[in-house]
Each structure stands twice: as C-alpha cells, then as structure tokens.
Amino acid sequence: MTTRHVRGLPALGRCLVMGVVNVTPDSFSDGGQWFDVDTAIRHGLDLVREGADIVDVGGESTRPGAVRVSLDEELRRVEPVIRALTEEGVTVSVDTMRAEVAEAAVKAGAKLVNDVSGGLADPVMPRVVAATGVPYVVMHWRGHSRDMESRAIYADVVTEVAEELRKRVDSVLAEGVREEQIVLDPGLGFSKQAEHNWALLAGIGTLNELGYPLIIGASRKRFLGRLLPDADGTPRPFSRSDDATLAVTALAAQAGAWCVRVHHVAANADAVRVAAAWTAASDGH
Numbered sequence: 001m002t003t004r005h006v007r008g009l010p011a012l013g014r015c016l017v018m019g020v021v022n023v024t025p026d027s028f029s030d031g032g033q034w035f036d037v038d039t040a041i042r043h044g045l046d047l048v049r050e051g052a053d054i055v056d057v058g059g060e061s062t063r064p065g066a067v068r069v070s071l072d073e074e075l076r077r078v079e080p081v082i083r084a085l086t087e088e089g090v091t092v093s094v095d096t097m098r099a100e101v102a103e104a105a106v107k108a109g110a111k112l113v114n115d116v117s118g119g120l121a122d123p124v125m126p127r128v129v130a131a132t133g134v135p136y137v138v139m140h141w142r143g144h145s146r147d148m149e150s151r152a153i154y155a156d157v158v159t160e161v162a163e164e165l166r167k168r169v170d171s172v173l174a175e176g177v178r179e180e181q182i183v184l185d186p187g188l189g190f191s192k193q194a195e196h197n198w199a200l201l202a203g204i205g206t207l208n209e210l211g212y213p214l215i216i217g218a219s220r221k222r223f224l225g226r227l228l229p230d231a232d233g234t235p236r237p238f239s240r241s242d243d244a245t246l247a248v249t250a251l252a253a254q255a256g257a258w259c260v261r262v263h264h265v266a267a268n269a270d271a272v273r274v275a276a277a278w279t280a281a282s283d284g285h
C-alpha cells in the first residue's frame with residue numbers, strides 16, 4: 001500500500017512524510033511556535049529541506065478540550081501560508097474541518113484536504129472536495145475536541161473504527177467524492193485511549209484492507225509519553241517524544257502506511273527510507 005499513487009501527490013515507492021505546520025497558539029504539541037505567518041512559512045520550507053514530501057497547514061487546534069476558532073480567523077491563519085508555500089513549489093495539504101477553508105485553501109494551491117472529522121463537522125465538505133477533485137483525508141472522528149474523550153469506548157476498536165470509516169467513505173462517495181480521492185486515517189488520540197491507539201497501529205493491515213491509502217498521525221501524542229514515563233512516573237512530555245514517534249514511523253511504514261504525519265521531519269524521513277530498504281530486501285526473498 002505504501003507505493004499506491006494518490007493523484008497530485010508524490011509517488012515515491014515508499015511511505016510519504018507529511019510535516020506539520022500548526023498556525024495556532026494552542027496546538028498540543030507545538031502550540032504558538034508557528035503562529036506568526038512568516039514564521040510558519042519559514043518553518044514549512046525548513047520541513048521540506050528536512051525531507052517532508054507534503055506540508056500540512058492547520059489553523060485550528062484539535063487537541064482535546066480545544067475551543068473552536070472562527071471561520072475568518074482560521075482563513076486568516078492558513079491562507080497566506082498555503083499560498084506562499086505553494087508559490088515555493090511545496091506540496092501543501094490543509095488541515096481543516098470547514099468546507100469554506102478547504103475551498104479557499106485549494107484555490108491558494110493546497111493539493112490535499114485533511115479533514116480530521118471525515119466530513120462530519122461540516123456537511124458541505126464532501127461536496128466541496130468532490131468539486132475540487134483533490135485527495136481527501138477521511139479521518140476517524142467521534143466529535144469535537146471539547147468532549148471527544150467521553151466517546152472513547154469500544155468493544156473492538158479496530159473493527160469499529162474500520163466500520164465507521166467504511167460508513168464515512170460510503171457517505172462521501174454518495175456526495176460525489178471519487179474513490180481515487182480518498183485517503184483514510186484511524187485518528188490516533190481522537191476519542192481513543194492509549195490502548196485503542198496501540199490496537200489501531202497493530203491493526204494497520206486490517207485498516208489497509210478497506211482498500212485506501214492510510215495516513216498515521218502518532219507524532220508526539222500522549223499515548224507515547226504514557227508508554228515512556230520518567231522515573232517518577234510522569235509521562236514523558238511531547239517535546240521528548242520524537243524518538244518514540246520515529247519507532248512508530250518505521251513500524252507503520254513497514255506495515256503499509258501510505259504516509260506518516262509528523263512534527264520532527266528529518267529523522268522520520270530517514271525512518272521511512274530505512275523501512276523501504278528493509279521491505280524491498282524482504283520482498284526480494
């Protein structure tokens with residue numbers, strides 16, 4: 001699945017690396033660092049130099065408990081960054097749940113719409129994505145940040161997430177989105193407890209059986225910190241979770257992820273190449 005081509009996006013025979021530029025004051029893992037437009041643009045270019053194949057630009061924090069920003073504020077944050085990075089030849093995705101932001105982002109040059117709500121937050125989104133024709137990330141989601149944790153209840157998380165993603169795919173296809181536009185994402189950390197995230201990572205093969213490219217977004221998330229607590233039991237902070245992210249990247253790439261969404265690009269760009277070399281050698285046997 002890692003070599004699957006998604007229209008308008010690089011096809012490199014390996015898992016792609018999507019670098020994150022959160023133009024927000026409050027994202028959980030890097031809130032505020034790239035809130036200034038010029039800083040965000042420079043950071044996006046740095047990520048490409050580090051090896052990012054795609055730069056994901058988001059203007060609204062999706063961390064648990066986050067309060068939504070206005071449409072105008074989200075547009076103000078992302079549009080200039082997307083336009084400037086596109087003008088520099090960068091392949092840009094827009095991380096948004098809003099159809100109007102997605103439409104403006106594609107007009108500014110975005111080549112992929114990354115919708116953490118999978119079309120549930122804004123019912124107009126699938127029609128807008130259908131009209132633009134760009135690839136569309138349908139992520140598994142069970143509600144907005146403010147109360148997503150109350151919905152983290154599963155009897156069999158892999159089966160249920162796969163089934164709910166299948167339903168979202170059917171719904172967006174019915175709105176005119178084409179099969180070849182769809183990319184799926186299990187939504188690690190979104191209405192999931194740590195054990196659910198690990199089960200979904202172990203279930204990448206099952207999720208791939210849905211038949212669509214898969215993005216994995218584990219970078220710096222809390223379940224990694226909880227796995228690696230400090231001596232006093234304190235979960236490792238996100239700022240020191242890049243090494244654990246790297247291990248997930250290599251394993252996810254080898255398990256068949258189409259793309260990983262990460263903050264620290266350079267090391268993860270190495271990890272996907274290691275996974276590709278290892279897979280190529282094992283395929284040779």
Ligand SMILES: Nc1nc2ncc(COP(=O)(O)O)nc2c(=O)[nH]1
Pocket residue numbers: 020022027028029030061062063095114115116137139185187188215216217218219261
């Ligand atoms: N497709 C996709 N998009 C996402 N956007 C934001 C976050 C939250 O993490 P961040 O605040 O560090 O960006 N996670 C995902 C994810 O897992 N998958």
